Amino acid sequence: MSVLVYTESENGKFKKTAFEVASYAKAVADQLGTTVTAVAVNADDVSELGKYGVDKVLKVSNADLKTFNAKSYASVLKQAAENESSKVVVVSSSADSKYLAPLLAVNLDAGYASNVVEVPSSTSPFTVKRTAFTNKAFNITTIDTNVKIVGVSNNSYGLVENSASATAEDFAPSVPTSGVTVESVDKVTDKVTIADAEIVVSAGRGLKGPENWGMIEELAEVLGAATACSKPVSDLGWRPHSEHVGQTGKPVAANLYIAIGISGAIQHLAGINASKVKVVINTDPEAPFFKAADYGVVGDAFEVVPALIEKLKAFKAANA
Amino acid sequence: MKILVCISHVPDTTSKINFTDGDSKFDTNGVQFVINPNDEFGLTRAMWFKEKQGASVDVVNVGGPETEPTLRKALAIGADTAIRVNTPAVDGYQVAKELAKVVKDGGYDLVIAGRESIDYNGAMVPGMLAELVDANFVTNCISLEVDGTSAKAIREIDGGKETVSTSLPLVIGGQKGLVEESDLRIPNMRGIMMARKKPLNVVEATSAETETSSVKFEKPASKGAVTLVDADNLDELVNLLHNEAKVI
Numbered sequence: 174m175s176v177l178v179y180t181e182s183e184n185g186k187f188k189k190t191a192f193e194v195a196s197y198a199k200a201v202a203d204q205l206g207t208t209v210t211a212v213a214v215n216a217d218d219v220s221e222l223g224k225y226g227v228d229k230v231l232k233v234s235n236a237d238l239k240t241f242n243a244k245s246y247a248s249v250l251k252q253a254a255e256n257e258s259s260k261v262v263v264v265s266s267s268a269d270s271k272y273l274a275p276l277l278a279v280n281l282d283a284g285y286a287s288n289v290v291e292v293p294s295s296t297s298p299f300t301v302k303r304t305a306f307t308n309k310a311f312n313i314t315t316i317d318t319n320v321k322i323v324g325v326s327n328n329s330y331g332l333v334e335n336s337a338s339a340t341a342e343d344f345a346p347s348v349p350t351s352g353v354t355v356e357s358v359d360k361v362t363d364k365v366t367i368a369d370a371e372i373v374v375s376a377g378r379g380l381k382g383p384e385n386w387g388m389i390e391e392l393a394e395v396l397g398a399a400t401a402c403s404k405p406v407s408d409l410g411w412r413p414h415s416e417h418v419g420q421t422g423k424p425v426a427a428n429l430y431i432a433i434g435i436s437g438a439i440q441h442l443a444g445i446n447a448s449k450v451k452v453v454i455n456t457d458p459e460a461p462f463f464k465a466a467d468y469g470v471v472g473d474a475f476e477v478v479p480a481l482i483e484k485l486k487a488f489k490a491a492n493a
Numbered sequence: 494m495k496i497l498v499c500i501s502h503v504p505d506t507t508s509k510i511n512f513t514d515g516d517s518k519f520d521t522n523g524v525q526f527v528i529n530p531n532d533e534f535g536l537t538r539a540m541w542f543k544e545k546q547g548a549s550v551d552v553v554n555v556g557g558p559e560t561e562p563t564l565r566k567a568l569a570i571g572a573d574t575a576i577r578v579n580t581p582a583v584d585g586y587q588v589a590k591e592l593a594k595v596v597k598d599g600g601y602d603l604v605i606a607g608r609e610s611i612d613y614n615g616a617m618v619p620g621m622l623a624e625l626v627d628a629n630f631v632t633n634c635i636s637l638e639v640d641g642t643s644a645k646a647i648r649e650i651d652g653g654k655e656t657v658s659t660s661l662p663l664v665i666g667g668q669k670g671l672v673e674e675s676d677l678r679i680p681n682m683r684g685i686m687m688a689r690k691k692p693l694n695v696v697e698a699t700s701a702e703t704e705t706s707s708v709k710f711e712k713p714a715s716k717g718a719v720t721l722v723d724a725d726n727l728d729e730l731v732n733l734l735h736n737e738a739k740v741i
C-alpha cells in the first residue's frame with residue numbers, strides 16, 4: 174500500500190529532483206497513513222533518501238539499466254508498484270520521467286496527472302492541482318483510477334527534511350528488451366541544466382549578437398546558474414535550441430529567473446512564469462516584462478550586467 | 494510508408510486564457526485556434542517524408558466539429574486525408590484510446606504527435622498511444638530519419654541529447670528541431686483550394702472511458718508591482734535578492 178516514488182540518479186548519484194519527489198511522496202503517504210518506498214536504479218548510496226522521508230528503498234542494480242530506457246524503466250516501476258501493492262506512484266517532471274510515465278500508466282491501468290504543483294487537496298476523490306495552458310492557468314483534476322500516477326512539477330514542492338531512516342532491499346525485476354536502443358548520449362556534464370537549475374540567466378534579442386554572450390555566461394557562472402534564451406535568439410542561431418525557453422521551448426520553474434534584453438512577449442512569459450522570483454534588465458521601461466517581474470532595472474545590459482557581475486562577486490566574497 | 498500525424502486544436506499562443514461556467518470550461522470567446530505548434534513541426538517533417546521518400550500522410554484529431562478548420566489547414570499544408578473522431582477530448586487516456594483505434598484500423602507505420610499540447614500540457618497521449626498499439630516510442634524528438642523499417646531519432650534530454658535507433662511501427666512525440674521554424678509552411682491559395690476537395694472523414698468514438706476528470710480551472714494570483722532598482726544602485730538589487738527574496 175506504500176506510496177511508490179521513482180528517485181532518479183545519474184552516475185550513481187541522486188538528482189535533486191529525487192529528493193523533491195521523495196519529500197512529496199512523504200506528504201502524500203502521511204495523508205494516506207502509509208509509508209514511502211523508493212525505487213533507485215544503479216544508485217551508489219541510498220541512505221540519503223531517508224532524510225526526505227523514504228522508509229524503504231528497492232535497490233535495483235542491473236547493467237542492462239545503465240542507460241535510461243523508458244520501456245525498461247517503466248517495466249521496473251510497474252513490477253515495484255505491484256510488489257508494494259502501491260496505489261500512488263510519484264515521479265518527477267524530468268525529461269526521462271515524462272517519457273516513462275505514460276507507458277507506466279498504461280501498464281498499471283493508472284490515471285496520470287503531470288505538472289502537479291501541490292500535494293493533493295483531497296485523497297478521496299484524489300484531487301491535484303496542475304499547471305495548464307503553459308502556466309497561464311491551473312487545472313484542478315481528480316485521478317479516478319484505483320492506481321494513480323502523480324508527476325510533480327520541478328521545483329514546485331521543494332525539499333522537506335524528515336528524520337526517518339531508509340532500509341534498503343535488493344530488488345531484481347526482469348528487464349524486458351526494448352525496441353529503442355540508445356546509440357550515443359551527448360550531454361554537457363560541467364554545466365547546470367535548465368531543468369535542474371535554481372537560478373536561470375536568460376537573454377534575448379536585446380543582446381544584439383552571439384558575440385555578446387560572454388557576460389551572460391559569466392553572470393551565470395557567478396550565480397551557479399543555467400543559461401537560457403528567447404526564441405528569436407535560438408532561431409537566429411545565436412544560441413543552441415536547447416536554450417530556448419517559453420511556450421514552445423523549455424519550461425522554467427527556477428527560484429530566480431533573470432531576463433536580460435528580453436521584451437516579455439506572452440509566449441515567453443508563459444514558459445517562465447512558474448519561476449518564483451523574476452528580475453528584468455531592459456532599456457525600455459515600457460517592455461511588458463516589467464509587468465511580470467518582481468525586480469527590474471531600466472538600463473543598458475552592456476553596462477548593467479558587467480556591473481552586476483562585480484557586485485555579485487563582491488557579495489560572494491563577503492559571504493564566503 | 495503510411496504516416497499518421499496527430500493534430501491537437503489549441504488556442505493561438507497569444508490568446509487570453511479565461512474560463513466560463515463556474516471556471517469549469519475554457520472560454521473560447523474571441524479565441525483563434527491553431528495547429529498545436531509541436532504537431533506542426535511533426536506535420537512538416539511528415540511532408541518531407543512524403544515528398545522525398547514517398548509516404549502517405551493522414552492527419553487525425555479527436556474533437557468536435559469545431560476542430561475541422563484546423564484539420565483543413567493541415568490538408569492545405571499537404572496532408573492527404575483528415576480523420577476526425579467525433580467526441581470531445583476529455584482526458585489523455587481517452588484520446589490515446591481513440592487514436593489507438595484509428596492507428597490499428599489504418600495500419601499506420603509511423604505516428605507523429607507533438608511532445609505535448611500547449612493547452613492541457615499533459616504530455617501523455619503519444620506515450621499512451623504507443624503502449625496501446627505496442628509500437629516503439631521516442632518523445633522530445635528533435636530529429637527523425639526512416640530507412641525501410643529502421644529509424645534513427647534524436648531525443649532531447651535534460652542537458653543534452655541522445656541518439657537512438659529503433660524501428661517501425663513507431664510513435665514520435667515531436668517538437669521544434671524535427672524541422673526548423675523556417676521550414677514551416679503557410680498554406681497557399683492552391684493548397685487551400687485543394688484542401689476543400691480532400692476527404693475529411695468523421696468517425697464515431699468507440700469508448701468514453703476516462704481516467705481523470707477536470708474539476709475546475711484557476712488563474713494564477715495576480716502579482717504585485719515590480720520593484721525598480723536604479724541602474725547605478727545595483728548593491729540594492731543584490732541586497733533585495735539576498736535579504737528580501739532570499740534567492741541568492
Ligand SMILES: Cc1cc2nc3c(=O)[nH]c(=O)nc-3n(C[C@H](O)[C@H](O)[C@H](O)COP(=O)(O)OP(=O)(O)OC[C@H]3O[C@@H](n4cnc5c(N)ncnc54)[C@H](O)[C@@H]3O)c2cc1C
Pocket residue numbers: 376377378379380402403404405406417418419420421422433434435436437438439440441444454455456457460472473474475506530
Ligand atoms: C507561436 C509562437 C510561439 C512562440 N514561442 C516563444 C517561446 O517559446 N519563447 C520565446 O521567447 N518567444 C516565443 N515566441 C516569440 C515571442 O512572441 C517574441 O517574439 C520573443 O519572445 C521576443 O524575443 P526577445 O524578447 O528576445 O526580442 P524582442 O522582442 O526583440 O525584445 C528585445 C528586448 O531587448 C531590449 N533591449 C534592446 N537593447 C537592449 C540593451 N542594450 N539592454 C537591455 N535591453 C535591451 C528591448 O527593449 C526589447 O524589450 C513565440 C511566438 C509565436 C508566434
